[in-house]
Amino acid sequence: MKLEINYYDVKEVRFGAATAFSEGILLINKGELIRLLSGDPRIVCEDIAFAHPGERVRISNVLDITEARIKENDDHYYPGMLGPIYRAGEGRTRVLRCAAVLEIGAMQGFYGGLIDMAGNGAQLTPFSKTINICLLTRPAPGVALADYGHALKRAGLAASVYLAKAARGITPDDVEIFDLPRPTKDLSALPRVAYLFQLHSHGESREPFVYGENSRRYYPTILHPNEVLDGAIVCGHYNISTSIRNNTYTILNHPVVLGLYRRHGREVDFRGVVISPEPTSLTEITRTSMMAAGLMKNVLGADGVIITKEGGGHTDVDLMENCNACERLGIKTVLIDNEWLGSDGAGEFPLLASSPRADAMVSVGNVDAVVKLSAMDRVIGGERLSDFGTSLAGEMTIPLRFIPNGISQAGFTYLTTEDR
Amino acid sequence: MIRVVHYINQFFGQIGGEEKAGTTPGIVEGAVGPGMLIDRLLVERGRVLATIICGDNYFSENPEHVAAEILPLIEAYTPDLFIAGPAFNAGRYGIACGEMCKCVKEKLGIPAVTGMFPENPAVGLYRRHVYIIETAHTAVGMAKAMPKIIDLGWKLLHHERPGTPREAGYLPRGIKETVAADTLASERAIALLLRKMRGESIETEIPFPELDLVAPAPPIADLKGATIALVTEGGLVPKENPDSIESARATRWGKYSVDELRELGCQRFSSIHRGFDTTYINEDCNRLLPVDVLSDMERRGLFKGIHPFFFVTTGVATTIDNARNIGKGIAAELSDAGVSGAIVAAT
Amino acid sequence: MLEKEIERVGIPAVLITALIPTAKMLHANRIVPGIAITNPLGDPKVSLAEEKTLREKIVVSALDLLTKEPGEAAD
Numbered sequence: 001m002k003l004e005i006n007y008y009d010v011k012e013v014r015f016g017a018a019t020a021f022s023e024g025i026l027l028i029n030k031g032e033l034i035r036l037l038s039g040d041p042r043i044v045c046e047d048i049a050f051a052h053p054g055e056r057v058r059i060s061n062v063l064d065i066t067e068a069r070i071k072e073n074d075d076h077y078y079p080g081m082l083g084p085i086y087r088a089g090e091g092r093t094r095v096l097r098c099a100a101v102l103e104i105g106a107m108q109g110f111y112g113g114l115i116d117m118a119g120n121g122a123q124l125t126p127f128s129k130t131i132n133i134c135l136l137t138r139p140a141p142g143v144a145l146a147d148y149g150h151a152l153k154r155a156g157l158a159a160s161v162y163l164a165k166a167a168r169g170i171t172p173d174d175v176e177i178f179d180l181p182r183p184t185k186d187l188s189a190l191p192r193v194a195y196l197f198q199l200h201s202h203g204e205s206r207e208p209f210v211y212g213e214n215s216r217r218y219y220p221t222i223l224h225p226n227e228v229l230d231g232a233i234v235c236g237h238y239n240i241s242t243s244i245r246n247n248t249y250t251i252l253n254h255p256v257v258l259g260l261y262r263r264h265g266r267e268v269d270f271r272g273v274v275i276s277p278e279p280t281s282l283t284e285i286t287r288t289s290m291m292a293a294g295l296m297k298n299v300l301g302a303d304g305v306i307i308t309k310e311g312g313g314h315t316d317v318d319l320m321e322n323c324n325a326c327e328r329l330g331i332k333t334v335l336i337d338n339e340w341l342g343s344d345g346a347g348e349f350p351l352l353a354s355s356p357r358a359d360a361m362v363s364v365g366n367v368d369a370v371v372k373l374s375a376m377d378r379v380i381g382g383e384r385l386s387d388f389g390t391s392l393a394g395e396m397t398i399p400l401r402f403i404p405n406g407i408s409q410a411g412f413t414y415l416t417t418e419d420r
Numbered sequence: 421m422i423r424v425v426h427y428i429n430q431f432f433g434q435i436g437g438e439e440k441a442g443t444t445p446g447i448v449e450g451a452v453g454p455g456m457l458i459d460r461l462l463v464e465r466g467r468v469l470a471t472i473i474c475g476d477n478y479f480s481e482n483p484e485h486v487a488a489e490i491l492p493l494i495e496a497y498t499p500d501l502f503i504a505g506p507a508f509n510a511g512r513y514g515i516a517c518g519e520m521c522k523c524v525k526e527k528l529g530i531p532a533v534t535g536m537f538p539e540n541p542a543v544g545l546y547r548r549h550v551y552i553i554e555t556a557h558t559a560v561g562m563a564k565a566m567p568k569i570i571d572l573g574w575k576l577l578h579h580e581r582p583g584t585p586r587e588a589g590y591l592p593r594g595i596k597e598t599v600a601a602d603t604l605a606s607e608r609a610i611a612l613l614l615r616k617m618r619g620e621s622i623e624t625e626i627p628f629p630e631l632d633l634v635a636p637a638p639p640i641a642d643l644k645g646a647t648i649a650l651v652t653e654g655g656l657v658p659k660e661n662p663d664s665i666e667s668a669r670a671t672r673w674g675k676y677s678v679d680e681l682r683e684l685g686c687q688r689f690s691s692i693h694r695g696f697d698t699t700y701i702n703e704d705c706n707r708l709l710p711v712d713v714l715s716d717m718e719r720r721g722l723f724k725g726i727h728p729f730f731f732v733t734t735g736v737a738t739t740i741d742n743a744r745n746i747g748k749g750i751a752a753e754l755s756d757a758g759v760s761g762a763i764v765a766a767t
Numbered sequence: 768m769l770e771k772e773i774e775r776v777g778i779p780a781v782l783i784t785a786l787i788p789t790a791k792m793l794h795a796n797r798i799v800p801g802i803a804i805t806n807p808l809g810d811p812k813v814s815l816a817e818e819k820t821l822r823e824k825i826v827v828s829a830l831d832l833l834t835k836e837p838g839e840a841a842d
Binding site for chain 3: 762
């Protein structure tokens with residue numbers, strides 16, 4: 001499976017008469033995009049707005065975050081979600097880099113996030129460094145939560161494909177090849193490492209989609225890393241907190257997958273990725289952890305595995321069970337997780353499960369930490385978050401868990417905790 | 421000129437040793453003992469206005485109550501800063517210092533700092549509540565510890581950031597602050613995995629609290645048929661200490677005849693435990709190992725018998741590792757001998 | 768922690784100590800309060816006869832705990 005990604009770096013976004021990309025400037029025909037998204041009767045696209053890094057802008061009610069992407073020889077991306085099912089991870093993909101597409105939508109039961117493009121808050125998220133193209137939407141009257149969720153998902157993905165079309169026929173700024181070659185080269189001296197990607201699977205609107213299907217319908221299975229990097233998995237869970245879902249942008253630019261990929265052939269032999277749902281009963285967790293570890297050991301032949309989880313405290317159990325299952329087979333594990341330490345950071349038990357075998361953990365921070373945000377001049381996306389009481393104008397304090405990738409369970413963050 | 425009040429125990433307060441550990445709290449004007457070092461280090465910046473001296477036993481037998489008793493004495497001096505100890509590795513003194521600092525901090529709202537050796541059992545109880553400067557295990561570490569205690573107190577008083585545990589020399593409080601690392605979490609994870617796979621020493625970013633929970637052993641089903649063993653860390657050994665058990669930080673344990681203990685008592689045995697006043701136990705060994713009462717009960721048929729040997733070590737300042745090894749050794753003997761239950765008497 | 772090592776090999780052990788908070792922090796399973804650090808099973812302030820009675824009370828509690836799962840009331 002060979003994937004070639006062509007990167008087009010976006011330096012500025014403006015409205016224009018026609019949607020086009022040239023010399024780093026992305027012009028968007030606002031009316032055309034709004035019409036495209038409002039075609040779905042379940043959703044109303046009210047407006048499109050942008051925020052550039054450094055602007056004193058606060059973006060609220062951020063649901064999923066995606067990237068403008070398209071297959072080079074096709075009008076599609078996100079197989080199984082927008083169009084036909086095809087195998088992700090092959091051929092040529094075009095990406096508008098340094099920009100992100102934000103689904104903005106407010107509804108009771110949706111957990112939106114907050115992004116500041118400047119000030120204190122900008123240090124807490126990578127999305128203060130992307131040019132953010134915001135799709136401001138609301139549900140059409142009388143539409144149920146789940147239906148609005150589906151419609152919003154389609155809208156976000158449709159917008160990202162629509163925008164990526166604009167860069168057709170232009171020379172890319174950067175090209176990267178993703179290819180795990182069969183051993184023509186002798187990799188036997190290199191440590192054999194794989195990645196176990198736990199996907200939240202606790203019900204409708206609380207799960208990512210894998211090739212268009214809810215994660216809970218899957219048993220632990222193997223994906224080629226290219227599939228993860230090329231749209232096979234899409235975030236669909238609006239009904240859980242920002243901090244405990246991996247947004248699509250993070251999956252497309254998965255830091256663990258990219259980190260292992262870029263070391264392949266030199267420091268590691270990257271054996272592949274196992275995705276696993278996070279079931280809701282202990283019996284099922286015993287089954288999935290047994291199967292996932294088996295795939296790691298007996299099919300991928302991994303000697304070392306990085307495991308990430310997705311979700312709240314319950315999924316610490318999955319994390320520890322997966323750790324135990326792998327370590328029992330002689331596989332060395334490293335786990336990435338956030339901590340639950342209370343707003344003062346003094347919580348005695350950092351996680352809701354533990355294991356004597358979990359001796360190598362990386363912390364992505366305290367989900368309960370409270371952060372101070374500087375006053376901003378403008379708010380995009382609504383003056384209130386659906387599940388946070390205070391007004392969003394001006395200087396404010398807010399729990400870290402509202403900021404996309406303030407907590408990143410996939411490891412796409414610099415934030416961590418330190419003893420004081 | 422900052423106003424400092426200092427808390428010390430009966431020993432550092434120059435009242436006496438273990439025999440004075442029951443001393444009730446009193447207050448003295450100015451600095452006493454190590455408090456004079458505080459004065460010397462503060463120079464013109466401040467002074468110890470008063471020193472509270474209290475016996476370790478009096479305090480540690482009812483910490484919260486005694487702290488409440490002492491608080492008004494401190495309050496009367498309207499101090500800016502409270503310093504306790506340092507307690508080094510003394511467990512009861514550590515409890516006193518920790519509880520006093522916690523109480524002062526909470527009730528008077530002023531900074532309170534103490535110092536302890538990391539393995540002082542009081543560390544586990546107080547580190548979350550109170551800044552504890554890391555010290556050596558005895559007072560040889562006084563000259564090194566006190567400047568750090570003062571520096572930290574000074575920072576807290578002036579609302580400056582105390583710095584990391586490593587920078588300021590205090591024991592990690594188990595309070596985590598959110599910070600930005602230099603590398604992405606994913607990159608740290610990959611580096612950690614490669615180190616772990618190479619067998620190099622690794623450090624986790626999320627340590628679990630040291631619980632070492634042991635599941636309770638099943639209860640004795642039939643007391644009448646049971647053999648009960650006596651164990652103590654009170655250091656009660658034959659007077660010549662034939663097994664050279666140390667009086668502190670013991671690495672060894674011994675076993676001695678219960679018959680001899682019953683018949684000869686303190687004529688034959690005495691406590692070498694350095695961590696408390698052994699006078700009472702040396703007057704009557706039954707105050708540590710209740711051989712008289714157990715023998716009565718054995719005669720009345722409450723249980724089958726007392727295991728012929730009692731097991732001894734000295735618990736004071738034993739490192740966790742030593743304690744574990746000693747415990748394992750004694751446990752193995754009890755197990756081999758088929759003992760049904762054990763009474764462990766600790767001081 | 769001697770009592771934990773003894774329990775670890777399956778023999779019930781009860782700890783008699785005046786320092787209850789420490790015993791609890793170190794998670795001893797079976798704990799009976801002792802009278803004082805210098806005299807866990809005695810009290811020099813009372814007569815010998817009274818002391819022995821006190822001692823007997825503590826030993827009875829201790830033996831009682833040895834015959835129960837910890838957590839069942841044993842005063």
